Amino acid sequence: MIYDIRHVTTYSYESPVSFARCSLRLEPRSGDGQQLVSHSVEIRPKPAERTIRRDFFGTHTESVLIEAAHRSLRIDSRSRVQVSRQALGRTAPSPSWENVRDVALEASSLGPASPVGYVFASSLVPVLGPVTAYAAASFPQGQGILTGAVDLMHRVRHDFKYDPKATVISTPLREVFEKRHGVCQDFAHVMIAGLRGLGLPAAYVSGYLRTYPPAGKPRLQGADATHAWVSVWCGREIGWIGFDPTNDLLVENDHIILAVGRDFSDVSPVDGIIVGSRKQKLAVAVDVVPVE
Template identity: 40%
Template sequence: MSGKRYRVLHRTVYVYSDAVTSSYGRAYLTPREFSGQALREHEIRVDPVPSDRSVGLDVYGNTTLYFHVTSDHRRLEVTGESVVDVERPAAASSSPPWEQARPTAGHGPLAVEFTLDLAPPEITPEIAAYAAESFEPDRPLLDAVTELNTRIHADFTYESGSTTVSTRVADVFAAREGVCQDFARLALACLRSRGLAARYVSGYLATEPPPGTERVVGADATHAWAAVWLPGESGGHWIGFDPTNDQFADERYVTLAWGRDYADVPPLRGIIYTDAQESTITVSVDVAPVEV
């Protein structure tokens, strides 16, 4: 296999100050299967054991788990464990001028939805002007995306805790700081301002410790990046790129799910019924290489 195999352990623990009588959850914790990524093993464990659970596909083909815990509890733990093979994507030798990469109803119809802005809108005149600096007329698409990727990496500071999942892209742009989800969403707004198809990708980035040091289990985190649609045979294909690290996605990137925005594919969301006034959440992620 021209790639890597990983064992992924993603654990989320909620602790409440009073009993929760009912907890509904939806988890996007099942890695996708597609050309370049194969799921070898997978399990999602929920504690307390749900009285009801079901697995299905959303509109984008992502696998989701729904569960309902009806026993009283003050602690809820959701753990996803997977073994995934990831191959290195084939490098694109060339790309058309970006203007020719805009999908239409007759050319890349499944990608058209990913050109649309969100509601409320995320594309502002300032973001459109920022994107335009990289998308000069007739410039090859991947050249423009490469430059945009580098500019976001250079112009914005990674600052953990500086934003929340509800922070608007315009606010990230003004503050010039955020986290990987913010930088991916900014890249999407930039591409869509040019009429290009761009999707949000949720997953993991395998990281290796410095030479001579041991891996720290649970120290990794979920990651997010963007993907741009490149026209071609069989409906074209998507190329992932990561503004947080100024690189294109390779065999170190494990894909969980994709959609138009973070809100489409959060790793875990839910609704609880409780009188608790306080709660804490602890998330640990470990992406460990496995010998093939």
């Protein structure tokens, strides 16, 4: 499957902003069952400086410096990506979760693909006793890692209500878990926290999800959004597998990976600082369109 993706981020300011420095993580990855075909980013106003690097996790990161005074900042990212992956069956055999836990801690590499880097707490995903206990119900003694992760994903989907008004980016994980309300970012963080509490490697994945309009209705431009899910290391033979707790899905061809990290703070599509004195408004529009 080939997708054309357009991701437009617009900041509007009540008063002129004299300076902005932003980090952009908007180029989809190649690997993990997908291949980047093309990518471009248009920025208005025109930056004084643009530099590109790869961060520790291998994410294409562009640093942008804007020195001209402006009342709005528009970042228009366009990509074409080919996706071809096949998920394992939900009941496929896999090593026990205890075995995966032990092998992960024996890893000799500290590189971005090594499972040991995703076992411990991170800035937005603390290890909390109640969350660990919640996850433990899916992992009785000897349970296969894949079966346990599927069950945990299903329970998060069933027990938590999708509610865009319930949380913001800074809402603590403990509060999300107590309220049982949130968005895809929150569901991914809860599942990751539970897995890490058991000593299991789990990464945060940001990207896009192809959506389907109601029968007989046209697609609405800009109606899609960025999405988040979980990647779980299931042992040396199986490797990393994607789990989408928001939709109770194993990741396949409708998911397009943008970036991978320990939590949202590692993969935010756009972040940075500005020099300004009044309020700002953010608008994001995303289109994920299959290429016929």
